[in-house]
Amino acid sequence: MPDAEPVSRCFAPTYREARAGFLEAVRRRGLAPESHVHPAARGAEGEALAIDVALAGAADAPAILVVTSGTHGAEGFCGSGVQRALLADDDLLRRAGSGGVALLLVHAVNPYGFSHLRRVNEEGVDLNRNFVDFAAPRAPNEAYAAVHDLLVPAAWPPTQANRDAVAARTAAMGAARFQAVVTGGQGVRPDGLFYSGERPAWSNATLRDILRRHGSGRARVAWIDIHTGLGPQGHGERIFAGVNDAAELARARAWYGADVMSYYDGGSASAEVRGPVPMCVYDECPRAETTSIALEFGTHPMATVLDAIRGDHWLAVHPDAPPAVRDAVKRAMRDAFYVDSDGWRGMVLGQARTTVLQAVIALSARG
Numbered sequence: 474m475p476d477a478e479p480v481s482r483c484f485a486p487t488y489r490e491a492r493a494g495f496l497e498a499v500r501r502r503g504l505a506p507e508s509h510v511h512p513a514a515r516g517a518e519g520e521a522l523a524i525d526v527a528l529a530g531a532a533d534a535p536a537i538l539v540v541t542s543g544t545h546g547a548e549g550f551c552g553s554g555v556q557r558a559l560l561a562d563d564d565l566l567r568r569a570g571s572g573g574v575a576l577l578l579v580h581a582v583n584p585y586g587f588s589h590l591r592r593v594n595e596e597g598v599d600l601n602r603n604f605v606d607f608a609a610p611r612a613p614n615e616a617y618a619a620v621h622d623l624l625v626p627a628a629w630p631p632t633q634a635n636r637d638a639v640a641a642r643t644a645a646m647g648a649a650r651f652q653a654v655v656t657g658g659q660g661v662r663p664d665g666l667f668y669s670g671e672r673p674a675w676s677n678a679t680l681r682d683i684l685r686r687h688g689s690g691r692a693r694v695a696w697i698d699i700h701t702g703l704g705p706q707g708h709g710e711r712i713f714a715g716v717n718d719a720a721e722l723a724r725a726r727a728w729y730g731a732d733v734m735s736y737y738d739g740g741s742a743s744a745e746v747r748g749p750v751p752m753c754v755y756d757e758c759p760r761a762e763t764t765s766i767a768l769e770f771g772t773h774p775m776a777t778v779l780d781a782i783r784g785d786h787w788l789a790v791h792p793d794a795p796p797a798v799r800d801a802v803k804r805a806m807r808d809a810f811y812v813d814s815d816g817w818r819g820m821v822l823g824q825a826r827t828t829v830l831q832a833v834i835a836l837s838a839r840g
């Protein structure tokens with residue numbers, strides 16, 4: 474990475490500092506940031522919450538590469554660091570510019586969750602399950618309701634009896650089926666995990682507006698949505714994030730390599746997701762050729778990450794929890810989605826740069 478921005482300097486310990494650092498990096502690059510401030514919600518420190526946007530490149534460039542961070546709130550520490558490194562990367566931005574590729578950096582898709590250390594937004598909605606067609610009949614995932622009370626028990630930390638019951642249910646369902654039921658998205662418990670919501674969230678509408686204005690006139694749109702919490706620690710899994718379309722998947726593998734995983738064929742660390750964020754590209758950029766992936770960096774074993782999410786949802790319905798329990802839940806959420814070491818941060822930046830460069834080269838190829 475550029476000498477001017479050492480690995481650790483791209484990353485921030487809070488949303489407030491991450492936002493300030495991103496805006497500073499945007500201005501240092503000579504760009505004008507575009508800020509969408511949340512109309513009501515405030516951050517954990519009382520600060521304003523916003524989705525901030527930077528466009529690096531020409532308004533009429535034929536191709537655009539969208540890089541988003543913080544779709545899952547607390548996962549934003551990672552993606553924010555990647556975006557700041559990209560803004561300091563003279564070589565990469567020069568290659569993009571000469572290839573006719575504009576870079577659109579969208580910082581903190583879920584600023585509330587980023588600040589409050591939650592995966593979900595100010596309404597308890599998992600934004601990466603919120604991009605479904607609410608007008609169409611949907612399967613609400615009734616199977617989730619049967620495991621909810623186990624996942625969010627009356628007491629936290631959970632009793633040994635609760636842990637045994639979760640393990641027994643996982644074994645009875647099979648680990649893959651359990652993961653699909655719990656994480657695929659559900660519309661039955663607003664206080665539950667991976668809740669899709671009942672309507673498009675503020676972030677959903679805002680992101681669609683950003684994408685329409687910056688992307689709809691382009692011939693080609695690529696999207697890299699940065700996540701953390703699944704897979705081996707430090708590995709960045711490229712997870713195909715388009716519709717189940719063989720041509721788009723083949724294009725993603727041609728660009729990024731044979732290790733683009735698809736949850737449609739069971740090869741990914743992720744179960745099939747209903748309503749992920751990049752689905753809106755088909756609505757907002759209908760004439761463009763689109764290629765979307767999530768870049769998912771591993772942190773800790775799935776059981777550890779799931780425990781953190783369970784505690785977070787327990788805390789949301791127990792706002793009077795003792796401060797020590799509250800602090801432990803918040804710390805577990807932070808640690809579950811961000812490994813605070815230069816080794817991990819270096820792996821993140823190296824793989825992210827490779828992935829972005831691959832997209833830039835592929836988008837440039839046909840002029």
Ligand SMILES: [Zn+2]
Pocket residue numbers: 545548601700701702
């Ligand atoms: Zn995520």
